[in-house]
Amino acid sequence: SQQGEEDPQALSIQEGENATMNCSYKTSINNLQWYRQNSGRGLVHLILIRSNEREKHSGRLRVTLDTSKKSSSLLITASRAADTASYFCATAGATYGGATNKLIFGTGTLLAVQP
């Protein structure tokens, strides 16, 4: 079963605008990751944020994590047509004595960036 939900389910913006996607999850986590999927390149890892971190940046990406609300957001700044893809959050669970490796994915946000 899916870990949680992402919203919006679909988002359409113009090139140069910012895109924000949100993810909610259900259980305790070790880390949360964001992946991009398009037909050309499959699933690609974008960024990982650990449960003890609140914010992380990578290029045009900014991720926040609020473990008290079990939610995360992904911000893509200055979007480009090439950013058009589906975006998924995925959590790696926390278990006693370490972390489980398997990823539990959200339902995804379909982003369309219009040129």
Added chain:
Amino acid sequence: GAGVSQSPRYKVAKRGQDVALRCDPISGHVSLFWYQQALGQGPEFLTYFQNEAQLDKSGLPSDRFFAERPEGSVSTLKIQRTQQEDSAVYLCASSLEVMIYEQYFGPGTRLTVT
């Protein structure tokens, strides 16, 4: 270097047939995962290998699904007596070490059961 490869990329099977899907992980990667992705959904975990040991098969939907990684590198996911609900994209992913969480995904095998 080479990424994760999967074969075949597309497979059409008649209901009741057996299928075998192959995954070649990145060389030296210890961890290997199989996921199933239905149309319009996120991937769902099927099973996990650490080297040749299958440590988690909690996501396999039925005993018709079987996975192996006998030498700790190439893995095969086998589905026996395929059903229409097995139609999905099957994704393989690998990661370098047990506690390295970033996973590298292959392009997937799209299975259609008619």
